[in-house]
Amino acid sequence: MLIIDCPWCGARPEIEFRYGGEAHIARPADPAAMSDQEWADFLYNRTNPKGLHAERWRHIHGCGRYFNAVRDTVSDFFVTTYKAGEPRPDIGESGK
Amino acid sequence: MAETASMAETAAIGAPRAAYPLDALALGARSIEAARLTALGPAARLAFRGREAAIQAAGEAFGVALPREANRRHTADGRHALWLGPDEWMLLAPGADPAPLFAAIEAATAGLPHALVDVSARSVTIEVAGPKAAYVLNQGNPLDLSIEAFPVGSATRTLFHKAEIVLSRIAPDIFHVDVWRSFAPYVWQMLEDGRRELA
Numbered sequence: 001m002l003i004i005d006c007p008w009c010g011a012r013p014e015i016e017f018r019y020g021g022e023a024h025i026a027r028p029a030d031p032a033a034m035s036d037q038e039w040a041d042f043l044y045n046r047t048n049p050k051g052l053h054a055e056r057w058r059h060i061h062g063c064g065r066y067f068n069a070v071r072d073t074v075s076d077f078f079v080t081t082y083k084a085g086e087p088r089p090d091i092g093e094s095g096k
Numbered sequence: 097m098a099e100t101a102s103m104a105e106t107a108a109i110g111a112p113r114a115a116y117p118l119d120a121l122a123l124g125a126r127s128i129e130a131a132r133l134t135a136l137g138p139a140a141r142l143a144f145r146g147r148e149a150a151i152q153a154a155g156e157a158f159g160v161a162l163p164r165e166a167n168r169r170h171t172a173d174g175r176h177a178l179w180l181g182p183d184e185w186m187l188l189a190p191g192a193d194p195a196p197l198f199a200a201i202e203a204a205t206a207g208l209p210h211a212l213v214d215v216s217a218r219s220v221t222i223e224v225a226g227p228k229a230a231y232v233l234n235q236g237n238p239l240d241l242s243i244e245a246f247p248v249g250s251a252t253r254t255l256f257h258k259a260e261i262v263l264s265r266i267a268p269d270i271f272h273v274d275v276w277r278s279f280a281p282y283v284w285q286m287l288e289d290g291r292r293e294l295a
């Protein structure tokens with residue numbers, strides 16, 4: 001079982017968590033000013049990298065908080081986790 | 097949802113309950129000293145959420161300072177305050193009438209942004225006690241329940257098999273499992289399953 005480091009609770013088993021999609025996607029301030037293509041990009045299009053991916057997780061069966069994690073999509077290795085609202089840590093393109 | 101139901105049931109708390117969900121199962125529980133199961137009686141349970149200003153006021157009104165450290169339980173005069181999230185606590189008073197507690201906390205936090213919900217009837221508490229209590233719980237829960245990793249005073253929301261629970265360590269060999277009442281028979285039976293080999 002994967003162990004995920006909740007920024008609030010510490011190391012916890014993966015079954016307590018739910019995936020929440022790509023992180024750091026801000027809702028546009030003025031959707032009416034956007035083209036259909038730009039709006040579709042915001043709604044549906046994600047980076048889907050092979051390698052490090054900043055993504056949202058929720059400790060739903062724990063403290064209930066959303067937080068962010070950087071995970072390597074090749075190895076499923078969690079490189080780091082950090083609280084929602086904090087910037088993406090400056091790390092390289094791929095983990096180990 | 098459950099909150100609405102609990103408001104309606106609050107008036108009846110303290111009165112005998114015709115269908116306490118664990119009555120029949122508890123009657124048939126085998127005596128296994130290594131991991132004893134007990135269905136605990138009714139308790140006042142209040143879900144409190146709030147920011148800085150309301151947290152201290154709520155704790156003073158309840159009589160137990162709300163823990164600020166993650167996954168901790170504070171206890172005073174038989175009342176417990178359990179940290180469930182950075183802005184969320186469960187206030188637990190076994191055997192108490194929730195109405196006056198609710199009123200006292202509401203009065204103390206008037207005007208301060210917060211949420212207080214009486215969830216007394218939402219869940220029931222099962223006590224698992226004995227030298228094999230942690231062993232039995234670990235049949236359905238992957239947390240490290242060693243005394244070093246989960247000391248007395250720890251409390252956390254987690255899972256037991258498929259059901260969400262709030263797990264609290266009362267003493268080295270005593271755990272309390274708070275579970276939503278419709279899941280309680282399932283959790284009880286899985287606990288029975290986990291301790292069967294100890295009989």
Ligand SMILES: [Zn+2]
Binds near residue numbers: 059
């Ligand atoms: Zn957490």
